[in-house]
Each structure stands twice: as structure tokens, then as C-alpha cells.
Amino acid sequence: MCLWCGLAVDPSSAQAQARPPRDAAAVERNVGTALIAGIVQAVGQDARPVRRALVTLAGSGLPHSLQAVTDDAGRFAFPELSAGRYTLTAEKPAYVKSYYGSRRAGRGPATPVALGDGQPLTGIVIGLLRGAAIEGTVLDDNGVPLSSAQVTVLQSVMANGERRLVNPPGARWVTTDDRGRYRIYGLPPGDYAVRASGGPIPGSGARLTTPAVVSAAVGASQEGRPDAEIKGPAVARGTAYFPGVSDAAAAELVTLGPAEERPSIDITVRLVRVSRINGLAVDGGGQPLWNMLVGLANLSTTSMWSSPGAVRPGRDGRFTLPSMRPGRYLFFGRATASADTPATPASQLPLWTETEVVVNEEESVDVVLQFLPGAGVSGRISADRADAPLDLSKMRLTLRPGPTIAGAAVGLPPISPQADGTFAFAGVAPGKYRLTLAGGDPWVLRSAMAEGRDVLDEPLEVQPGRNVPDLKVTLTDRPAGISGTLVDALGRPAPEYAIVVFSTDRAHWTTAPRRISGVVKVGTDGAFTVRGLPPGEYYLTALTDLDPSQLTDPTVLDQLATTSLRIVLGEGERKVQNLKLPQ
Numbered sequence: 001m002c003l004w005c006g007l008a009v010d011p012s013s014a015q016a017q018a019r020p021p022r023d024a025a026a027v028e029r030n031v032g033t034a035l036i037a038g039i040v041q042a043v044g045q046d047a048r049p050v051r052r053a054l055v056t057l058a059g060s061g062l063p064h065s066l067q068a069v070t071d072d073a074g075r076f077a078f079p080e081l082s083a084g085r086y087t088l089t090a091e092k093p094a095y096v097k098s099y100y101g102s103r104r105a106g107r108g109p110a111t112p113v114a115l116g117d118g119q120p121l122t123g124i125v126i127g128l129l130r131g132a133a134i135e136g137t138v139l140d141d142n143g144v145p146l147s148s149a150q151v152t153v154l155q156s157v158m159a160n161g162e163r164r165l166v167n168p169p170g171a172r173w174v175t176t177d178d179r180g181r182y183r184i185y186g187l188p189p190g191d192y193a194v195r196a197s198g199g200p201i202p203g204s205g206a207r208l209t210t211p212a213v214v215s216a217a218v219g220a221s222q223e224g225r226p227d228a229e230i231k232g233p234a235v236a237r238g239t240a241y242f243p244g245v246s247d248a249a250a251a252e253l254v255t256l257g258p259a260e261e262r263p264s265i266d267i268t269v270r271l272v273r274v275s276r277i278n279g280l281a282v283d284g285g286g287q288p289l290w291n292m293l294v295g296l297a298n299l300s301t302t303s304m305w306s307s308p309g310a311v312r313p314g315r316d317g318r319f320t321l322p323s324m325r326p327g328r329y330l331f332f333g334r335a336t337a338s339a340d341t342p343a344t345p346a347s348q349l350p351l352w353t354e355t356e357v358v359v360n361e362e363e364s365v366d367v368v369l370q371f372l373p374g375a376g377v378s379g380r381i382s383a384d385r386a387d388a389p390l391d392l393s394k395m396r397l398t399l400r401p402g403p404t405i406a407g408a409a410v411g412l413p414p415i416s417p418q419a420d421g422t423f424a425f426a427g428v429a430p431g432k433y434r435l436t437l438a439g440g441d442p443w444v445l446r447s448a449m450a451e452g453r454d455v456l457d458e459p460l461e462v463q464p465g466r467n468v469p470d471l472k473v474t475l476t477d478r479p480a481g482i483s484g485t486l487v488d489a490l491g492r493p494a495p496e497y498a499i500v501v502f503s504t505d506r507a508h509w510t511t512a513p514r515r516i517s518g519v520v521k522v523g524t525d526g527a528f529t530v531r532g533l534p535p536g537e538y539y540l541t542a543l544t545d546l547d548p549s550q551l552t553d554p555t556v557l558d559q560l561a562t563t564s565l566r567i568v569l570g571e572g573e574r575k576v577q578n579l580k581l582p583q
Contacts, residue, residue, distance in 0.1 A: 030082040034080075034119045035121065038088075038126065039070075049075075087113070088110055094185050095128045096186060096188045135183040137176075146180045147176055150196065151182040151195070152173045158553040165302065168187060182196075191256075196241075197238070208271070236272060236325060237272070239325070240268060244267055249302075275361070288317030289317050291338065292336075292371070293333050293344065295310060297329065297408035300328045300329075311331065328359075330354065331357065336350060347413065352429035377467070377471060380421045392421065394440075440475065455471075480569040480570065481531045482567065482576075483576055486522050488580075495523060501533065502516040504538060513552075535569050539560065539567075540566075541563055542581065
């Protein structure tokens with residue numbers, strides 16, 4: 001993410017000015033007389049030059065990126081450049097990759113540098129942070145070092161309003177050596193979970209030889225029973241998080257500061273017995289079900305084990321899943337007792353299930369998936385003024401499930417309101433939902449009131465077996481919005497930037513997505529338009545890029561707020577705000 005401190009209002013115009021599109025980039029490089037030069041230096045108190053760092057230049061006028069290696073004094077230079085905007089990155093093994101102008105170590109993109117015809121820009125300083133490192137030993141059940149095990153780290157971050165483990169910048173797997181040792185380096189500061197798996201992995205169908213197996217085999221041989229079936233339990237190599245737990249929620253996080261070394265992060269990866277899940281799907285009356293859309297999530301690793309549709313019972317409602325490692329799993333999905341309705345995401349499947357099962361190291365686990373009728377959510381759509389004609393024929397309403405572990409949810413298909421504005425969702429599983437509207441242009445959602453609460457600003461919570469009978473949805477064709485142009489310090493359009501608008505009320509940051517614009521790209525003429533905002537006070541900022549999932553991370557929004565403009569929007573107000581980037 002790249003922010004501009006001191007984002008300024010463009011005083012040249014109070015109205016958005018249309019600008020012609022820029023010329024298309026040439027296929028071949030345009031050789032000019034401008035220059036970008038600077039130094040790469042270590043981030044820290046000594047600020048030493050970093051020799052042999054790789055610096056990459058990209059931007060307009062270049063058919064491909066250019067690269068330079070710094071000299072003994074950390075210097076680099078890119079001569080013969082034409083006018084344009086360029087980005088710079090620097091990297092070196094054991095250091096965190098640096099994006100020039102970015103405030104977050106290891107995360108881009110870089111801040112574009114505006115370069116005029118013949119301009120020598122020689123004061124560039126790129127800071128390169130030495131990465132932190134984690135090292136340790138992977139051990140087996142008996143404390144013996146485990147070679148060929150795979151180890152990685154996951155960074156703890158806030159995404160979509162909840163704490164998650166994600167791959168850090170430059171994430172990679174490393175393999176333990178013959179002493180079971182591993183080392184992961186070049187990490188930016190943060191909190192990390194360390195995960196290990198594998199090693200000398202038994203093949204499919206491998207079974208553990210136990211004293212009981214040996215004794216039974218000897219006895220069968222002595223008794224002349226060569227056909228006796230004697231076998232130990234099926235086994236596989238498990239997955240473990242530091243310090244040796246199988247559940248990601250119980251993982252001990254390792255906190256790393258800049259350039260910090262953390263040794264002795266040792267992990268035990270056990271050889272585990274795998275189990276067979278014997279399942280039965282039934283309705284509320286105990287009758288078998290087979291026509292369903294069911295998936296399986298691994299709650300221990302917060303990942304999807306199989307997507308909806310992978311669990312396929314027979315006509316008797318029974319199914320089997322072999323070779324399941326120990327852990328917590330969640331069966332989720334929808335079903336119908338009708339054989340005529342195809343089990344697809346677009347079908348109305350009125351029954352739901354969310355069934356958790358714990359797999360321990362036993363031969364088999366029995367589970368019953370009981371499907372129950374969902375609740376009803378109904379109401380009426382109306383316009384915000386009585387004289388406004390509404391064309392409901394193309395409108396589609398959707399209830400979208402809120403964030404779930406590993407995406408474990410099967411959404412409801414969209415519905416069309418009736419000619420009188422009434423609508424009804426059937427088979428709604430318990431949980432939190434967002435109401436969205438499609439096909440209503442120029443009409444947008446203004447409010448959706450249920451029991452005195454606007455569920456556009458907080459989720460609609462559906463309780464088991466409890467209907468929501470009177471959802472009042474109001475539409476408006478006069479949403480507030482912001483438009484304008486964004487230009488660089490030389491007055492040129494800046495199409496590589498994006499605009500983000502979000503509420504100044506922190507209470508809305510994780511509960512009201514309609515009060516966050518998302519990442520709105522700037523056009524080639526520098527123009528931008530943000531539509532569909534409810535009235536209120538907002539922050540407006542320009543940046544080069546941002547992962548949309550980060551827009552519900554309060555720490556990211558706090559950082560954006562420090563370099564943003566404040567804007568107040570009234571009911572239906574269309575405000576023009578032109579912006580100019582500093583040099």
C-alpha cells in the first residue's frame with residue numbers, strides 16, 4: 001500500500017475537468033535525457049549503504065522493467081529516461097523487499113515518481129530493512145530430528161474484520177536438512193505462526209506395526225493360519241503448529257521485530273492414525289436425504305477440505321470419507337427432499353446443516369448430518385418518495401452470508417421482488433447476512449429496517465427457526481457521491497492511482513461495507529467517481545493500490561486516515577473534489 005502524505009485539493013478548478021486520454025505506451029523504449037539515481041541504504045541507526053542490491057525500475061515509456069545492481073557505496077542510476085512516472089523497488093537476500101514510498105515493510109506497490117523531460121532526479125533514497133529470521137528443529141514423536149519436513153510461516157493479520165493467518169510477503173516453504181533443521185529469513189516485523197508437515201511420509205494405505213500386530217502375526221504363523229488378516233492402524237504424517245499443536249487456534253505466535261533472530265522454534269510432527277468418517281444425512285424426521293450440496297471445512301487449519309458438492313451420499317443417505325487426519329471438521333450445506341430439484345448453488349434448497357465433528361485417532365467416526373428447515377426473511381421494497389415509479393422487473397435481492405471460517409457457507413440464490421414490492425427468502429440458515437441489490441440502476445439501497453435497526457449498517461442476524469417477517473427496504477435514485485480528477489505534481493492525470501472513501505466513524509469500519517467505497521480506479525484522464533454513498537462524514541485518500549480485504553482492517557484504515565481529506569456528504573449530495581499529488 002502506498003499513501004501520499006499531504007494530499008492536496010487542486011485549486012485550479014471547483015468542477016471536474018475532462019482531460020484527454022494519454023498516448024498509448026510505445027512498444028519500444030523511448031530514449032530520453034532524464035535520469036533517476038540514488039542510493040540504497042539499510043534501515044536503522046547506522047543507515048549503511050547496501051552493496052549489490054537489485055534495484056528495479058518500471059513505468060510508462062518502458063516496454064519492460066530495467067534493473068541495476070548497486071555499487072560498493074549503494075548507488076544506482078537509470079539514465080536516458082523519457083518523461084513519465086516510474087516506480088522503484090530494491091531487494092537483496094536476507095532483506096525485506098522494499099517498495100519506494102511504501103510505509104509497510106515488504107508490501108507494495110511503490111509510489112510513482114513523476115519525471116519531466118530532461119529532468120535529473122538524483123536524490124532517491126530507498127531504505128532496505130534487514131529481515132527477521134525464525135529457525136529451529138522439526139522432531140518426530142520420539143524426539144528424533146525429522147528430515148525432509150516442510151516448514152512455513154503464516155502472519156497474523158486483520159482481514160474482513162477478523163483475525164486470520166495469511167501468507168506474508170515473499171512467503172515460501174523450506175525443507176528441513178538431515179538434522180531436521182530449518183531457517184526462514186527475510187521476514188518483515190509481525191506476529192507469526194510456524195507450521196510444519198511431512199517428512200518421510202508413509203504412502204497411501206501405510207499401516208503402523210505395533211507389538212500387538214507382531215504378536216498376532218507370530219501366533220497365526222505358529223497355528224498354521226497363513227490367510228489370517230492381521231494389520232495395524234492406518235497412519236499418516238500430521239501437520240503441527242509451534243510448539244506442536246494440531247489446531248491453528250492454539251498455535252503460539254512468534255513476535256518478530258526488525259532484523260530479530262528467533263532460534264529454537266522447535267516443532268514436533270507426529271505420526272498420526274487416520275480415521276474413516278461414516279456419515280448419514282437425514283431430515284428433521286430422521287428420513288434419509290441424498291440430494292444436497294455439502295462441503296467440508298477443516299477448522300483446525302482454517303482451510304477448506306472440500307468445496308460444496310464433494311460429499312455425495314447414496315440414496316440411503318450414507319457416505320464415507322477415508323483417511324481423515326485428526327482435527328476439527330465442519331460439514332456445511334443445503335439439501336432438499338425433492339428428487340426433481342438439482343442440487344446447485346442457483347437452486348432453492350430449503351434445508352440446511354452445520355455439523356461439527358472431531359476426528360481423533362480411532363478406526364472410524366460416525367456422524368449424522370441433520371438437515372433442518374431454514375427461516376423465512378420477507379418484506380417490501382419501496383422508493384424514498386411516493387411519486388417515483390419503480391421498475392422491479394430486473395431487480396435482484398441477495399442475502400450474502402457474513403465472513404466464515406475457511407469460507408464455509410453455501411449462499412442463497414438471488415430472488416426477484418413481486419410487482420407490489422413484496423419479497424421472501426426461504427430456507428435461510430442461522431447466521432449473519434448482508435442484503436445487496438442488483439439490476440436496480442439508477443436505484444440503490446437507502447435503508448433496510450428490521451426491528452428498528454438498519455441492517456445495511458450492521459448485519460442481519462437470523463436465529464434458528466425464527467422468521468424475519470417485516471424487513472422494510474427503501475430505495476433511492478439520489479445517492480450521495482464524490483467525483484473529481486487526480487493529477488500529479490506536473491498537472492498530468494495519474495491513472496495508476498486509486499481512490500478510497502470510508503466513514504470517519506470507526507464503528508462502521510467492520511460492520512458497514514456500504515460506507516467504504518472499495519478501491520476505485522482513476523481513469524486514464526485522471527477522473528474518478530465514487531457512487532452510492534449514504535450521507536455522512538468520510539475520509540478520502542489516494543493510493544497506488546490496496547488489497548480490498550484490508551479495507552476492514554482498523555490498523556490499515558487508521559493509517560489511511562492520517563493522510564486523508566475529510567468530506568461531509570448530505571442526503572443526495574454530489575460533491576466535486578479535485579486532487580493534486582505532491583512532488
